[in-house]
Amino acid sequence: MSLVYSYIFNSLVEGLPIRIINFYGDPKFRAEIKKSDASLYRIIDEYVKTRDLVELYKEVSKIKFPIESLPPCYQESNSTRLFSEMAKLFSLKPEHLNRFNETQLDYSQITNMLNPMLARETYVLKYEIHCCMYENILKRNAISSILEIGVFLGGSTHAWRLRLPKCKLYSMDINHPHQDRFNLERCKSKFTIGSAINMKDLLKVTSDAPFDMIIDDASHLLSHQIGTFLALSIMHSWSICYVIEDLDLKEGEQQSFMNFVRLLRRFKEDKDVNAFMDSVYKFRTEETNEIFDFAVINRGELMNLAECNVSFFGDNICFEH
Ligand SMILES: C[S@@+](CC[C@H](N)C(=O)[O-])C[C@H]1O[C@@H](n2cnc3c(N)ncnc32)[C@H](O)[C@@H]1O
Incomplete structure (x- = not known):
C-alpha cells in the first residue's frame, strides 16, 4: 500500500x-x-x-x-x-509567464529557471550550447514566427513563449505532446500532429509559412533531417534561418551529415542543382522516399540554398538566408 x-x-x-x-x-x-x-x-x-x-x-x-x-x-x-x-x-497564464520577459532573461536563464520552477511536465531539453546558438541568432535577427518540429514535454515551447512573448509559435510532433494538454494552449502555440517526413503533414503544418525560423528537434535521424530540410526549403517555408539540433557528426560513414554539408558547399560553388540532388538522393531511405522524390522533382526551387550561410554551434547547424 x-x-x-x-x-x-x-x-x-x-x-x-x-x-x-x-x-x-x-x-x-x-x-x-x-x-x-x-x-x-x-x-x-x-x-x-x-x-x-x-x-x-x-x-x-x-x-x-x-x-x-x-x-x-x-x-x-x-x-x-x-x-x-x-x-x-x-495555472499561470501566458501574461503571467511573460512577466519574466520584463527582466530580459536570455534563453539559458529561462531554461534554468523553468526546469526546477514550473515543475517538470514542461522540462526543456536544451543545453548551454543550444541557448548560445539561439541567443546568437536572436542578436542578429528579428524573429517573429517559429515552427518547432519535435515537442516532447513542451518545455522548449514554453521557453520560446517566455523568450519571445509576441512571437507566433507553431509546433509539430508525431505524437500527442507528453504533457499537460493545456501547456500548448497557454503558450499560444498552434500544434499540428504529424510527421516531418510525410509530405501531407508538412503541407498541413506549413499553411501559415513562411516562418522566420524552423527548428528540427524531431527524430535526429540523418535521412529525416536532410529530407525535411530539403522539402521545407523547396516549399520556401523558412525566411531567416533553419536549425537542426543534435546532429550525429561522426565522420567516416559514406552518408554522414558532414558529407551533406560538403555537397552543399560544392553546390554553392558550382550552382549545379542536378549534380547536388544526384548526390543527395543517396541519403534517402525507404521511409524518406516520398520526401526525396519531392525534392528531386522540385529541385529547381533549391537554388536559394546555394546562397545560404551555414554555421555550426557544437553539434547543431544553422542555415541562414
Ligand atoms: C528531443 S524531443 C523534442 C524536445 C523539445 N524540442 C525540447 O527541447 O524540449 C523529440 C520529439 O520529436 C518527436 N518526433 C520524432 N520523430 C518525429 C517525426 N518524424 N516528426 C515529428 N516529430 C517527431 C518525438 O515524438 C519527440 O517528442
Missing part, C-alpha cells in the same frame, strides 16, 4: 504525473490504488481522462499521504501547501 502512495507522491512532487498514467495502464496498479485510497483513485482516474494538471494538483492537495510512505526529505513538509502551490504554477 505504501508503495502506491510513494510512487504517486514522487511522480506528483517531481511534476511528472505522466508516469502515473503509464502505470495506470496496469490493472494490478489500478486495483491497488482503488484498494488503498478510493479518493486518490477517483482523482487519478479523472486526471487520466482530462489531463488537467491544475485540477489534479488542487485535488491531491486534499489527500492525506501517510508520512511513512513519503521520501524522508518530504516527511516534514506540508503536502497540502506543496501541491496547492504547484496547482498555482500550472
